[in-house]
Amino acid sequence: MALNSGDEMEHDESLAKVYRAAANEAPPARLDAAIRAASRRQAGAGPRPLSGLRTWRVPVSLAAMLVLSATLVLMMREEGADPLETALEPAPLRELAPGRPFEPQARSADAQAPLPPPPAAQSRVRPPAADIAPPASLAAPPTAQKVFAGNAEPTPLAAPPEPRREVAAMAEAARPMMRSAPAPAASPAAAASAAPPLWQDLIDQPSDKWIQRILEWQRAGRSADAVALVREFRRRFPEQSLPAEIHQP
Amino acid sequence: MNTLTVIQSAAVKGLPAGCRSPGASAYWRPEMPQDADASDESLMLAYRDGDAGAFDRLYERHRGGVYRYMLRQCRNAALAEELFQDVWMNLIRARASYEVQARFSTYLYRIAHNRLMDHFRRRDFVAMSLDDETAAPVEEPAALPGAQPEIDIEARAQAAQLLSLLGKLPDEQREAFVLQQEGGLSVEEIAEATSVSRETAKSRLRYAMAKLREGMQSWR
Incomplete structure (x- = not known):
């Protein structure tokens, strides 16, 4: 602060001393009494109306942030569902007999069947792209399941290692794209911080x-x-x- | 050093926030009780939470400063009293939403500044006129306690000269000076209280100081 740094352009002790001697006016006693009485009336008016809000402000903000984040993640997953991800879902796996070859075209027909989809597939909104046939290199559902299920038990439908590597490679290639998706949102925020305030x-x-x-x-x-x-x-x-x-x- | 640092450092030293240690600066806090150790901010928080006694202490600390700020800026005792009362009533009404975001003095004088500006806006004043015929004359300062007669006369003349010079300053410059002297506000705090940039506040204060120094040359 300038005054603390001893800038004499902004402070003059001798002037302050003279001013101190000159400045002795005070408000009349009747004003003092009126103001003090008003303060006591207000102080006795009850607890602060905002104290509850103030106490709950932080937890409510955190909860709102969590809900917002979860919503955003769900929305991004919905929008980001592509044929690759859809093909990797475990839903069709149950429908396949151990020796039966994978037939993606039959999927929509199978959807009419009484077999319920797994909970994960149920909760997810499937875009129309879900019915698109996956590339030939993805015709290995059990391997795909392993990619997402991590330590899941190997199934009898274990596919040859070739397609698994391709699927992993494609999934790996898709990750940077998904990661980079929110990036454009950050740049307007940075630009906004440099912009003049809204209330200019x-x-x-x-x-x-x-x-x-x-x-x-x-x-x-x-x-x-x-x-x-x-x-x-x-x-x-x-x-x-x-x-x-x-x-x- | 930001505002919170000032508040914290004052608390560490056991001084009321806003009061500098004796050697640190020449800030003057009028009517500050010597035995008061609670900071203005903690008193205001206590008042917010229903402690009426805390308000009395706060009021005692700042009543003179705020009153003189109003008196210097509007130069009419009746109007100054009205605005002074409004400032404290506004503070009382705003107590529920009070949070420590700045020094209490800055907060209080911001309310005072806003009230003053509001008054002049409503009356369509572009600026506070020094030639206002209704303005009360500058009061002669009272006798200084404990002063010898010849020194007393000289000091009174000196004080009257300073008040006269102060009255001739442009409103913004006078305001910056009075906020510094009465509220103990720094340049940053003056800027905050009057809603101007730091550079503007600094410039106003420098001009005010330069003019007052020049006018008081004969007494030096």
Whole structure:
């Protein structure tokens, strides 16, 4: 801080001394009494209304983050389901007899059969691409199952090692693509941090303009921006309360 | 050094936040009780949680500073009283949402600054006029306690000269000076309280100091 660094351009002890001697005005006693009485009335008005919210803020935020993350992961898995992944699902494995060759075309017909799919396949939304025939090199379902099942018991349908290597190679090749998928989302965030704040044009405006803008953004569905604006509003106008229709973070 | 560091270092030294150790700086905190060891922030938190006594201590510490800030900026005793009361009422109303994000002084003087700006906006004042006919004259400072008569006269004249010079400063420069003197705010805190950049606050303070120094040359 400049004052701590002894910058005399911004501080002058002799001036401060003279000012100290001159500045002796005080508010009248009636004001003191009125303000103190008001403070006591407020202090006795009951517990803080926001204390519960403050206590729960962190756990609720964490829970919201978890739910959001899980939703995002599920959405990404749904969108990222490609013929490769679909072909690797264990569902068709049960339908195959030990000696029966793999026939992907028969799958849709088998879907009508009373055999229920495994729970993993049930819970997953299958895109239309699921019915696309896998490449010839993927015609080894048991091997694929091993790729995803890790230490699963080997089945009698164990395929020759050649296709297994290919499947593993393709799955390996697909991983970087899946990993790189969220990358474009990071760059706009980085760009946003360098951009001027959302409230740039409100800086010199009175509090009612801020409230108006918050309401506009909330109505327009810009929830995140509105929340950021509410935070900045609270910082700039700590004495102001927000209208009830504003959703407060 | 950021605000929290200041608060923490003050707490470590056992000083109220906002008060510097005697050798560190020449900040002046008027009406600060010597035996008070609770920081402003902890008092405000205690008041938020229902301790009315904490407010009394806070009020005692800052009532003079806030009042004089209003008086210097609007130069009308009746108006200053009205705005002063509003500031404290706003603080009381905002207690439920209080969180320590800055030094309490910065928080308090931000409320005071906002109230002042709000008043002048409502009255369509572009700037606070020094030529306002309704403005109360600058009061003569009272006698300094324990001073000898000739020293007293000289000190009073010196103080009157400073207040007169202060009244002639542009509003923003005067505000920066008063915030420094009454609130003990640093340049960064003045910037925060008045919603301007650090450089702007620094410039205002420097101009104010330069003009006051120049005007007080004859007393040096």
